[in-house]
Amino acid sequence: MTAATATTTATTTRATRDARRATTALSSRACAMRRGGAGDALGARARANAGTRGRGARRGDGAARACGIIGVVTRDEGKGVAAEIYEGLLMLQHRGQDSAGMVTYDGMRFKEKKDNGLVKDVFDKSAMKYLDGHIGMGHVRYPTAGGLSATEAQPFFVNQPLGIYLIHNGNLTNTDELRAKELNNRHLRTGSDSEVLLNVFAEDLSKEIAAHPDKDSDKQLFDAVTVTMGKVKGAYSIISLINGQGMFAFRDPNGIRPLVLGQRQNADGEDEWCVASEDAAFGPLGFTTVRDVNPGEAILITAEGKMISRQCMKGSISPCIFEYIYLARPDSQINGISVYEFQLELGRRLAKRISERGWEIDTIVPVPDGSRPSAIEVASALDLPYREGLVKNRYVGRTFIMPDQRIRELSVRRKLNAMRSVFNGKRVLLIDDSIVRGTTMNQIVQMCRAAGAVKVYLASAAPPVRFPNVYGVDMPSRKEFVADDKTEDEICATLGADGLIYQTVEDLLQAGLGMNAQIPRFDASCFDGDYVTGDIDEPYLEALEAAGRGKGKKGVTQNAPAR
Numbered sequence: 001m002t003a004a005t006a007t008t009t010a011t012t013t014r015a016t017r018d019a020r021r022a023t024t025a026l027s028s029r030a031c032a033m034r035r036g037g038a039g040d041a042l043g044a045r046a047r048a049n050a051g052t053r054g055r056g057a058r059r060g061d062g063a064a065r066a067c068g069i070i071g072v073v074t075r076d077e078g079k080g081v082a083a084e085i086y087e088g089l090l091m092l093q094h095r096g097q098d099s100a101g102m103v104t105y106d107g108m109r110f111k112e113k114k115d116n117g118l119v120k121d122v123f124d125k126s127a128m129k130y131l132d133g134h135i136g137m138g139h140v141r142y143p144t145a146g147g148l149s150a151t152e153a154q155p156f157f158v159n160q161p162l163g164i165y166l167i168h169n170g171n172l173t174n175t176d177e178l179r180a181k182e183l184n185n186r187h188l189r190t191g192s193d194s195e196v197l198l199n200v201f202a203e204d205l206s207k208e209i210a211a212h213p214d215k216d217s218d219k220q221l222f223d224a225v226t227v228t229m230g231k232v233k234g235a236y237s238i239i240s241l242i243n244g245q246g247m248f249a250f251r252d253p254n255g256i257r258p259l260v261l262g263q264r265q266n267a268d269g270e271d272e273w274c275v276a277s278e279d280a281a282f283g284p285l286g287f288t289t290v291r292d293v294n295p296g297e298a299i300l301i302t303a304e305g306k307m308i309s310r311q312c313m314k315g316s317i318s319p320c321i322f323e324y325i326y327l328a329r330p331d332s333q334i335n336g337i338s339v340y341e342f343q344l345e346l347g348r349r350l351a352k353r354i355s356e357r358g359w360e361i362d363t364i365v366p367v368p369d370g371s372r373p374s375a376i377e378v379a380s381a382l383d384l385p386y387r388e389g390l391v392k393n394r395y396v397g398r399t400f401i402m403p404d405q406r407i408r409e410l411s412v413r414r415k416l417n418a419m420r421s422v423f424n425g426k427r428v429l430l431i432d433d434s435i436v437r438g439t440t441m442n443q444i445v446q447m448c449r450a451a452g453a454v455k456v457y458l459a460s461a462a463p464p465v466r467f468p469n470v471y472g473v474d475m476p477s478r479k480e481f482v483a484d485d486k487t488e489d490e491i492c493a494t495l496g497a498d499g500l501i502y503q504t505v506e507d508l509l510q511a512g513l514g515m516n517a518q519i520p521r522f523d524a525s526c527f528d529g530d531y532v533t534g535d536i537d538e539p540y541l542e543a544l545e546a547a548g549r550g551k552g553k554k555g556v557t558q559n560a561p562a563r
């Protein structure tokens with residue numbers, strides 16, 4: 001938070017804050033979430049669930065990340081799957097940069113390697129040699145729960161029953177409750193919600209096998225995960241490897257985080273399969289997209305390459321809209337929507353609102369990389385020149401993820417450089433995909449003025465981020481958001497700009513709904529405070545914030561406390 005932000009926050013009364021929230025919130029649920037507005041009974045439950053989330057890590061140096069997961073089943077037992085998982089993880093590296101992990105399986109043994117760091121650093125030559133087998137899966141992590149040690153990197157393993165490895169993208173909202181009630185004295189090593197989920201599933205599978213030892217093993221898996229889905233709340237896209245069974249993937253009943261299925265044939269015409277967070281990972285591996293894993297569905301790929309699926313819980317897709325704004329690659333298609341096309345549409349809608357302002361603008365400049373598609377459409381709709389005035393140093397990571405504010409500010413300076421030939425004497429409109437803490441825009445406005453800009457206007461392709469994300473994106477504390485407790489004019493002043501315009505929540509949702517009629521709603525909770533799982537209330541969020549967000553990377557903990 002900048003000094004200016006801190007001052008504004010300190011001098012804004014709670015009543016003013018609440019009134020502003022009420023006017024910006026779309027839904028009655030969001031209005032019901034004004035600070036201090038919830039009753040004691042709700043408060044107790046929220047505290048129960050907010051406990052282990054908290055001091056989070058952030059992506060790169062700017063805005064927000066999730067995690068990336070990929071699993072591959074090949075048929076050629078002599079073939080090393082590790083190289084394919086490695087390639088796939090590189091395609092998903094943008095989703096998480098804190099740790100990477102992989103497990104491979106040769107039909108008999110699992111081999112595992114995980115550590116803090118990027119894919120290229122974690123998997124050296126000797127690790128790749130060690131990771132043999134024809135079935136495997138990998139994870140890149142951007143933590144939302146638990147800690148940051150290499151032990152908390154994924155995958156996680158349980159010995160009983162069968163031997164199960166699991167990787168997770170998402171965040172559970174009732175982790176501590178599960179920990180207290182569902183683990184049957186199992187000893188867990190970390191504060192990770194993903195390890196809890198694995199153990200709940202293992203416990204349910206143990207019970208299922210004990211109760212129905214003669215049932216087909218695939219049915220045991222589907223019946224057990226149905227029980228697990230009934231207990232676990234929040235967002236989870238899961239891939240697991242189960243000894244003797246194969247690869248088993250499932251997705252929460254709201255389908256909040258993405259999970260997509262791909263297929264190819266080997267030289268003998270046999271089916272091989274891939275499940276991944278984004279289908280951009282399929283291209284280099286030669287897989288073609290079959291479909292998204294449905295919300296509430298589980299899919300088993302056997303070692304023989306057979307795909308069996310079951311709708312375990314009634315599902316209704318409510319994807320996280322932030323995936324399309326910022327998290328996912330533009331070359332991915334998620335839930336039938338091209339991320340790139342979505343961003344172009346955001347630009348077209350933004351352009352209409354910008355033209356209503358009557359600003360005199362000479363040049364449109366995107367904040368690379370995420371905003372380019374929207375900025376291209378704004379420039380085209382307004383018939384203004386589009387110029388790459390900010391040159392990016394590709395060796396500096398994404399700003400949002402960086403562990404503390406000072407490092408984020410420094411890294412914006414190192415990452416982006418303003419070109420005098422573009423800015424000198426010009427009235428510019430800078431466009432970004434989102435403004436979260438305001439670190440990026442604040443620094444860039446100063447850079448543009450130093451490079452000679454006479455007016456600096458700002459536009460964000462996303463609405464103001466005002467509410468925490470509890471589903472696997474590390475945006476947990478309202479205090480960190482530049483929009484917290486502020487009107488648009490106040491945000492504009494904080495960022496030091498001559499004008500500021502945001503996408504409206506209505507336009508954002510209409511953009512998404514208009515692109516796939518099969519999607520009844522999106523989770524846009526970080527913009528409107530309306531959480532699709534229905535279990536998030538004001539006390540939950542307060543407990544989450546009290547759990548220590550904003551203290552840097554050490555001791556991430558995003559699970560809400562049990563009550």
Ligand SMILES: O=P(O)(O)OC[C@H]1O[C@H](OP(=O)(O)OP(=O)(O)O)[C@H](O)[C@@H]1O
Nearest residue numbers: 062063369398399400436437438439440
């Ligand atoms: O308001 P802030 O807290 O600064 O966050 C918002 C910025 O962070 C992201 O960029 P990031 O640098 O993470 O990634 P990018 O290079 O892919 O745009 C996002 O695209 C915005 O530019």
Ligand SMILES: NC(=O)CC[C@H](N)C(=O)O
Nearest residue numbers: 066067143144145169170
């Ligand atoms: N961003 C994510 O999907 C994180 C997964 C899991 N909650 C973790 O913290 O490791």
Ligand SMILES: [Mg+2]
Nearest residue numbers: 062368369370
């Ligand atoms: Mg950016």
